Amino acid sequence: MATYGLLIDYEYCTGCQVCEVTCKEEHDYPVGKWGIRVFDDGPWEIEPRRFNFNKIPVPTDLCDLCTERTAVGREPMCVHHCLANVMTYGTVEELAKKLDGKTKQVLWVPQFKPYEAKGPFAHDPSKGLRKAQHLQVSENVSAERMAAQRGDKRVEEIH
Amino acid sequence: MKTKATPAIKLDTLSDVNDLGKPWRYTDEGLTVTRSSIWTPPGCHPVGCGLKLYVDDTGRLVKVEGDENHPVTQGRLCPRCITMKDYVYNPSRIKHPMKRDPQYRGQDDKWVEISWDEAYDIIEREYRRITGTYGRESMIIFVGTGREGGTLLPYATMSFCTPNFCYSQSGYACYTPRLAACAYITGIPYPELDYAAGLPGRYDDPEYEVPEVIMLWGKEPLPSNPDGFFGHSVIDLMKRGSRLISVDPRVTWLSSHADYHLRLRPGTDTALGLAMIDTIIKEELYDKDFVEYWCYGFDELTKRAAETPAEKAAEICGIDAEYIKEAARMYATAKPAGILWGLAVDQKRNGMQNGQVIVDLMAITGNIDRPGGQVVGDINSGLNEGGFGFDKGIGPELGAKMIGIKEYPGYCNLILNAQADLALVALETDEPYPVRMGMYTGNNLMACTSGEPRRWHDAILRSLEFCIGVDCFMTPSIQASCDIFLPLATVVERDGCLFAEYGAAPLYFGACNQAIDPGDTKSDLQIAFELGKRLNPHMWEDYNDVYDFINDLRLGKQFTFDELHKEVTLQQDISYFKYERGDLRRDGGLGFNTPSGRIELYCGAYAQFGDDPLPYYEEPPFSPVSTPELMADYPFVLTSGARTYAFFHSEHRQIPYLRELNPDPLVEINPAVAKRLGIADGQWCEVYNMFGSAVLKAKITQAVDENTIHAQHGWWFPELNPNDVDENGPYHTFRSNINNLNPNGYQGKIGFGAPYKCMICNIKPAEKSYDTDMTDVWDKFGKLV
Numbered sequence: 012m013a014t015y016g017l018l019i020d021y022e023y024c025t026g027c028q029v030c031e032v033t034c035k036e037e038h039d040y041p042v043g044k045w046g047i048r049v050f051d052d053g054p055w056e057i058e059p060r061r062f063n064f065n066k067i068p069v070p071t072d073l074c075d076l077c078t079e080r081t082a083v084g085r086e087p088m089c090v091h092h093c094l095a096n097v098m099t100y101g102t103v104e105e106l107a108k109k110l111d112g113k114t115k116q117v118l119w120v121p122q123f124k125p126y127e128a129k130g131p132f133a134h135d136p137s138k139g140l141r142k143a144q145h146l147q148v149s150e151n152v153s154a155e156r157m158a159a160q161r162g163d164k165r166v167e168e169i170h
Numbered sequence: 171m172k173t174k175a176t177p178a179i180k181l182d183t184l185s186d187v188n189d190l191g192k193p194w195r196y197t198d199e200g201l202t203v204t205r206s207s208i209w210t211p212p213g214c215h216p217v218g219c220g221l222k223l224y225v226d227d228t229g230r231l232v233k234v235e236g237d238e239n240h241p242v243t244q245g246r247l248c249p250r251c252i253t254m255k256d257y258v259y260n261p262s263r264i265k266h267p268m269k270r271d272p273q274y275r276g277q278d279d280k281w282v283e284i285s286w287d288e289a290y291d292i293i294e295r296e297y298r299r300i301t302g303t304y305g306r307e308s309m310i311i312f313v314g315t316g317r318e319g320g321t322l323l324p325y326a327t328m329s330f331c332t333p334n335f336c337y338s339q340s341g342y343a344c345y346t347p348r349l350a351a352c353a354y355i356t357g358i359p360y361p362e363l364d365y366a367a368g369l370p371g372r373y374d375d376p377e378y379e380v381p382e383v384i385m386l387w388g389k390e391p392l393p394s395n396p397d398g399f400f401g402h403s404v405i406d407l408m409k410r411g412s413r414l415i416s417v418d419p420r421v422t423w424l425s426s427h428a429d430y431h432l433r434l435r436p437g438t439d440t441a442l443g444l445a446m447i448d449t450i451i452k453e454e455l456y457d458k459d460f461v462e463y464w465c466y467g468f469d470e471l472t473k474r475a476a477e478t479p480a481e482k483a484a485e486i487c488g489i490d491a492e493y494i495k496e497a498a499r500m501y502a503t504a505k506p507a508g509i510l511w512g513l514a515v516d517q518k519r520n521g522m523q524n525g526q527v528i529v530d531l532m533a534i535t536g537n538i539d540r541p542g543g544q545v546v547g548d549i550n551s552g553l554n555e556g557g558f559g560f561d562k563g564i565g566p567e568l569g570a571k572m573i574g575i576k577e578y579p580g581y582c583n584l585i586l587n588a589q590a591d592l593a594l595v596a597l598e599t600d601e602p603y604p605v606r607m608g609m610y611t612g613n614n615l616m617a618c619t620s621g622e623p624r625r626w627h628d629a630i631l632r633s634l635e636f637c638i639g640v641d642c643f644m645t646p647s648i649q650a651s652c653d654i655f656l657p658l659a660t661v662v663e664r665d666g667c668l669f670a671e672y673g674a675a676p677l678y679f680g681a682c683n684q685a686i687d688p689g690d691t692k693s694d695l696q697i698a699f700e701l702g703k704r705l706n707p708h709m710w711e712d713y714n715d716v717y718d719f720i721n722d723l724r725l726g727k728q729f730t731f732d733e734l735h736k737e738v739t740l741q742q743d744i745s746y747f748k749y750e751r752g753d754l755r756r757d758g759g760l761g762f763n764t765p766s767g768r769i770e771l772y773c774g775a776y777a778q779f780g781d782d783p784l785p786y787y788e789e790p791p792f793s794p795v796s797t798p799e800l801m802a803d804y805p806f807v808l809t810s811g812a813r814t815y816a817f818f819h820s821e822h823r824q825i826p827y828l829r830e831l832n833p834d835p836l837v838e839i840n841p842a843v844a845k846r847l848g849i850a851d852g853q854w855c856e857v858y859n860m861f862g863s864a865v866l867k868a869k870i871t872q873a874v875d876e877n878t879i880h881a882q883h884g885w886w887f888p889e890l891n892p893n894d895v896d897e898n899g900p901y902h903t904f905r906s907n908i909n910n911l912n913p914n915g916y917q918g919k920i921g922f923g924a925p926y927k928c929m930i931c932n933i934k935p936a937e938k939s940y941d942t943d944m945t946d947v948w949d950k951f952g953k954l955v
Contacts, residue, residue, distance in 0.1 A: 023405050023408065023409060025392050025402070025405060025423050025424075026423060026815075027248060027249070027392065027393070027402075027815050028249055028815055028816075028831055029246075029247060029248055029249050029252060029815075031249075031831070032249035032252050032253060032827050032828070032831070033247070033249075033252045035827050036233075036234075036252055036253065036827070041948060041952065042826050042827070042830050042944050042945070042947070042948040042952065043830075043944065043945075043948075053426065053872075054421040054426055054871070054872050054873055055872055056872060060431060060433075060493075062421050062425075062426040062872070063426075064421065064423055064426035064427075066423065083187060084185055084186065084187030085185050085187050085188070086183065086184065086185045088235075090183055091184070091235065091236060091238075091245055092235075092236050092245070092246055092247045092252060093183070093246065094246045094247075094248060094392075094401075094402040094405075095402055095405045096181055096182075096183055096244075096246065096402075096405070096406075098183060099182075099183050100183075100185075
């Protein structure tokens with residue numbers, strides 16, 4: 012099965028945040044939860060009169076690439092509404108081709124709820140088969156040996 | 171006027187599964203979808219962005235999506251329209267008319283729900299009583315921007331028949347000074363950057379040329395679609411090769427992507443403009459043919475500009491002289507080149523001169539009425555609404571009583587508004603006569619537009635015996651001072667017509683198509699119509715219903731809403747070089763619609779209204795140069811009001827998804843200043859000067875330099891208990907209102923322009939935090955009703 016992603020031409024992302032808001036509307040994410048965030052890098056001065064000021068949208072762990080929409084062949088909401096028209100949805104294979112030859116782009120391949128995606132924990136019976144020998148050994152533990160695991164001078168007080 | 175259906179142009183990122191070619195109404199998976207080109211409420215400038223409104227079988231709006239069929243927005247939308255249903259179904263929205271005994275003004279729990287009939291009965295009774303005693307001029311209508319009611323002159327000329335329609339900002343420091351400058355110099359209403367909005371092929375249309383250079387002057391169009399210009403058209407054009415020059419004291423995303431960022435001291439723009447003109451003339455980079463055939467007063471302008479060479483402007487503006495010259499060369503050499511001029515032009519006392527130098531730059535480089543330069547309407551476009559109903563409803567005798575018409579004829583006659591600064595004086599003193607009745611429509615002056623808002627508050631409460639508020643939500647201004655509340659329908663609950671670019675740069679028409687039942691709310695057009703039928707029926711005899719009114723007012727009776735609404739958008743015919751064909755003058759003569767028939771670089775109209783016919787620089791009334799003695803106490807230049815994506819002026823504070831983007835009012839401080847004053851990022855600060863103070867939250871950023879502080883505007887806090895009113899006013903609007911620091915009475919000579927973007931201030935850490943609790947905002951407004 013193909014892997015899908017979002018190609019972002021951040022040369023022209025203006026930071027309008029419509030991706031953030033339309034995602035929340037589409038998914039009913041409440042205040043405090045987001046499917047995509049726009050991060051600011053700037054403005055900071057590179058040299059006199061020249062500032063670095065990039066806006067970079069980053070999908071979160073709640074981005075499902077608008078499964079319901081993309082299932083019927085439509086683009087995700089963020090792509091549809093992006094004011095600067097800098098987001099493209101597609102397979103990683105086709106988006107990777109578009110990466111070539113144009114600078115200031117980033118390709119995201121988000122994972123919705125990555126821990127749930129891994130599935131519940133289940134013990135693998137083929138793992139952990141090496142066993143200890145459980146030899147019956149007893150030793151007197153001296154204060155000096157304990158001190159090897161401590162950094163203070165109060166070891167004597169243990170006794 | 172000729173119009174044509176608008177072909178949709180598919181964006182490359184849109185899937186092959188899409189709604190291109192769908193009719194104005196269709197069904198999609200059991201939902202009824204209505205396409206609309208929306209304009210207010212919620213407030214915004216009239217771009218008329220394309221929306222698809224999805225309504226379920228119970229009649230509820232369940233989803234909003236950008237309409238890919240719209241010729242300009244092409245499916246794209248900003249956060250404010252995406253949250254439309256959070257606005258429509260907001261639990262704090264007011265959906266029925268209300269009355270309140272005037273003795274309980276300011277008290278939220280004293281409002282009583284009533285019917286429209288009762289509301290109209292009360293309004294009619296008070297109108298007859300007050301105007302019967304004091305005359306019709308005793309009523310004032312406070313208006314604003316970006317709402318249909320905010321520019322609906324017929325409220326004044328036809329419904330109430332009062333001459334005092336009043337945009338309540340000192341010096342009308344918003345848009346109109348630019349309109350006035352352009353009208354007086356060129357006879358054209360507004361020279362918009364040509365972004366091919368009226369051409370069927372858009373940027374690829376054979377008629378169009380992509381501007382080589384776009385100069386953004388005091389305008390950051392991306393967040394606000396200012397004046398009806400779709401801001402992200404600049405991005406479309408950058409992708410097609412346009413390069414930028416930015417004139418802005420702040421570092422913005424656009425300025426950081428410009429070849430030249432002329433980072434001037436706020437308020438010094440006119441000196442910069444004179445230096446650019448001087449450079450272009452001295453280096454003979456101007457369009458000699460255009461100047462010879464179509465301009466008047468070039469020699470006089472040459473002499474005047476020579477008094478402010480780049481070296482002199484460098485000292486005034488704080489920009490290197492050679493850098494100014496290089497930017498001027500870039501603009502003058504580029505063909506075509508367009509200027510986007512913005513609000514900052516108006517927000518200085520000599521805003522008219524700032525507008526003048528910009529229009530002169532457009533003119534001497536030959537970029538007016540040229541593809542990819544400045545697109546302008548012809549003589550038949552955009553003029554229908556100016557003065558609509560005025561002659562019959564007001565007439566010369568009552569018109570002569572308009573507040574300020576004697577002192578500022580160039581202001582009052584041009585925009586048919588009471589002069590704002592003198593209207594405040596009238597409310598305070600009863601001079602020249604008592605003003606006793608008021609109405610807010612698209613205006614929230616105590617939170618938003620007006621300098622010294624407490625002064626306006628006191629003046630209004632002192633003088634108005636009766637006041638009406640029209641809005642979707644309770645506002646601080648209505649809460650403080652109104653006796654009747656009329657609930658306004660949103661744009662998805664009413665039919666109407668997009669007023670593209672306020673009619674000043676006519677490019678296309680749009681239909682606001684009703685998608686859901688308005689319940690007990692009504693549109694401004696409907697209210698104006700119904701109140702007019704009651705109060706002054708002689709003005710409304712030609713109209714049987716509100717559609718007749720729309721067809722006349724918005725469509726000039728040239729076609730009907732019925733014809734428009736199925737098309738959703740219609741482009742107007744755009745043509746260029748109209749001055750060579752006689753399409754810019756009423757008499758059909760060649761040239762421009764001015765007394766000389768040329769663009770008046772030496773402007774007779776300015777002289778007629780008592781100003782200099784040539785542009786000149788004037789220091790802001792408070793600045794390091796004009797008031798050096800104040801700089802020890804107020805060492806920073808204060809600029810305010812940069813736009814955000816989250817809000818339209820004082821709107822949207824009760825929409826949780828938008829408030830979340832900008833929970834608190836922000837003040838921008840340079841890192842070096844913050845370090846010196848011991849202010850941490852996110853710390854609340856008091857910004858203050860001799861007129862007042864406001865508390866805002868520090869954002870430490872290199873966006874401002876070490877001499878400048880920038881503060882957001884339009885703040886109030888709808889989540890606060892409305893009955894908890896202290897000296898900060900309803901919803902504590904005066905607490906963080908940066909206009910506390912902005913004065914009235916410093917307008918320009920013609921009456922236009924005021925120093926909102928170039929005051930002085932100081933800043934210190936505040937004693938406590940006022941952080942917004944977003945959980946509280948979500949709890950109060952997140953559950954839709």
